[in-house]
Amino acid sequence: MWFLLPAYAVLLLFFFVPTAFNFIYAFTDWSSFKAAINPVGLDNFTQLASDGTLFRALRITVLYAVLVAIFQNLFGFGLAVLLERDTVVNRIARTFFLIPVLMSALAVGYIFQALLKPSGAVDQLFGIHYAWLADTHWTIVVVALIHAWKWMGLSMLIYLAGLKTIPEDITEAARIDGASRWRSFWRIRVPMLAPAVTFNVATALLGSMNGFDIVQATTGGGPARTTEILNIFIYRTFGQGLFAQATTMSLVLFLLVALMAFPVIYVLRKREAIL
Template sequence: MTAQLAPLAPAPPAVARTVEKRRRTGRRQDHPAWFLVPALIVLVVFFFVPTIFNFVYAFTDWSSFHSQINFVGFDNFASLFGNGSLLSDLRITLIYAVLVAIFQNLFGLILALVLERDTRINRFARVAFFVPVVMSALAVGYIFQALLKPAGGLNQILSFLTGQHVTIAWLGSTTWTIVVVALIHAWKWMGLSMLIYLAGLKTINEDILEAARLDGASWWTTFRTIRFPLLAPAVTFNVATALLGSMNGFDIVQATTAGGPGGTTELLNIFIFRTFGQGLFAQATTMSLSLFLMVTILAFPVIYFLRRRENVL
């Protein structure tokens, strides 16, 4: 006869509680939220802490000329707004941001419409126009600075085409240089706007467009009344990124004009950079705080308006 095995006795309550506790602890330690901890540490150390100190140092006399840091209240704001330099640079930064937002979205939308069809040539052209996006902004600035000099490549090409000696100072006008630099900035980032608009165009239902064509609507009527309104989310994203990116612009303008001629392209970040280099750290942090407030006051209402426009459309 074969011996029958006796059923296993249930574990004691203490052992069962220990096993259950280990299972729960293991599930908590394996939770995906733990993978966020390294990123949160980097974000806190390199973003939140410097931002907090930026707010604090704006109300002190921190500089390389003082051995101690003392609280001075709003004296830095009073002196900066009093001499007019800060307001002038804020105005230039705002003009630059608006120009970049207009040019970048206009070029990106035109490219998206031209390259919408999925052909081999269009795919190659999309990649070519996206290459400047991944290039260094300083490299782009120095390339255009070399091209736009009076003895640069652009004037040499014009001299060859016209048969006359052309020496136009493309970056020497106190009126139009900011437009030229905004065009360079827009040229660098128009590939990103193009991809966003292409993605938006691909999401439009073809049945709607076919119904419009059957009703006799022209290409312009279809674009104005159907396609462009349906691109509202893409417009919101592109306008927001262009405004925020250009308000914090520095590298392209620094490489091309360094704020000149006559300070007509001196963005606030260039002014901050020069002030830090002079050892006036408190004044520089005050300017940085002023830039933060300008972005908050001007950019986010624009984003809110565009979001409301999406809901209406």
């Protein structure tokens, strides 16, 4: 038992205590403006609720997370199927698609910002003039695509692992029974990927709820705050010196992620029951 103590101490100090303080400070008036920290009850929550900004940021955060989850899994799944066979070309291609995962998210963001600026490289390639990162309706989709592009290699890897673990004899049995390749792919192999889907959807969805870096580097929340996800809002509020309000928002985000995580994971796990 004693050998567990250091691990628990670390967990306590760096996880439980900060989390507890995240709850406590949300009910105070902690700010950079004065030295004392006084309890204020639910003031921060009522103030946030009365101001439309929080709900707008929450709506954008959820939309962003759903878009990222969809794109990242579509790309990852497509790549995994395309690159499933162990040829030399495929091995090299897999490595290349994994590189963005290892890159700094800020670097990715700045590179895309440069590519997508009006009359930047992408516009010149297509011979158009379009401000990809300044459209109040579609920029959130563009940023979600960039986020998905960065992380698709990881989804690919997990889908590949899933595809590799499907026993050869099951597909062989289907073929002997006369199933077409198309049919055996959709009816046998895809359902067998359920655990990989669970992991990929849950991590992409809940991970991008906590997103910050890519959005900050590409749009900084603009244009007109249409890509201002909650973490960017928190960052701005914290920068104003309103530490307690920022803490309150991060508590709201924590609760939202927790509230979404349980049903999402429950539903996805249910799909695995057939295995």
